[in-house]
Amino acid sequence: MGGLHTFDDLKLLSLLQNGNASAFDVLYNRYWDRVLSLAYRKTGDLMEAENIVQDVFVSLWKRRESLKINGDFANYLFISIKYRVLKVLAKRASSRSVDLEQVSGLLGDSPQEYLEFEEIRERLEMIVSKLPEKSRLVYQLKNEDKSYKEIAAALNLSEKAVDAHLLRARRKLRIELGSFLGGFLL
Structure with missing residues (x-):
């Protein structure tokens, strides 16, 4: 397994598809901390985030x-985490007189919901790929749980410029996905 650590994600995914458990372990260890951090920030509950x-x-x-x-x-993984977080937050919303069965039905694990999620993920990837280069890079680094300071240093930008690029990217995503996600979440 030692040599697998040097492989890129694409090669590891190929090995994973062929049932290579060591490739899975490398991916798991490579991303666990970052996706756990994301889930924890969004839920505020470490046990829930780990789940x-x-x-x-x-x-x-x-x-x-x-x-x-x-x-x-990495983007696929972060979007998957965000989707699962959305399901958890929707369940929590039941205390605000939301019909839990209705929300769970919208965000369940059926093939239809998976296909809808895949459609959202594909749209998101397409929109992100069309962002101006700096905005795209800032958005991707932020999704990797990098701080503004880390992003600024990596891209030779000021933190204010990082914030502006991130704001532009999120605004574009909100506009492009707005009506689709609005219908999905309501």
Whole structure:
């Protein structure tokens, strides 16, 4: 397994599709901390965050043979985490007189919901790929849980410029995905 650590995500995914558990372990260890941090920031509950991350990786392993990731694996993983977080937050919303069964039905694990999620993910990847280069890079680095200071240093920008690029990217995503996600979430 030692040599697998040097492989890029694409090669590891190829090995994973062929049932290579060591490739899965490398991906798991490579991304665990970052996606756990994201889930924890969004939920505010470490145990819930760990459950979310574990569920995503279990799902990845179970679907390994049929897995088709066209874009960047890190983006796929972060979007998967955000989707699971959305499900958790929707369940929490039940205390605000939201019908839990209705929300769970919208965000369940059926093939239809998975296809809808895949459509959102594909649209998001397409929109991100069309962003101006700096905005795209800032957005991708922020999704990797980098701080403004780290992004600014990596891209030789001021933190204010990082904030402006991130704001532009998020505004573009909100506009492009707005009506689609609005219908999905309501």
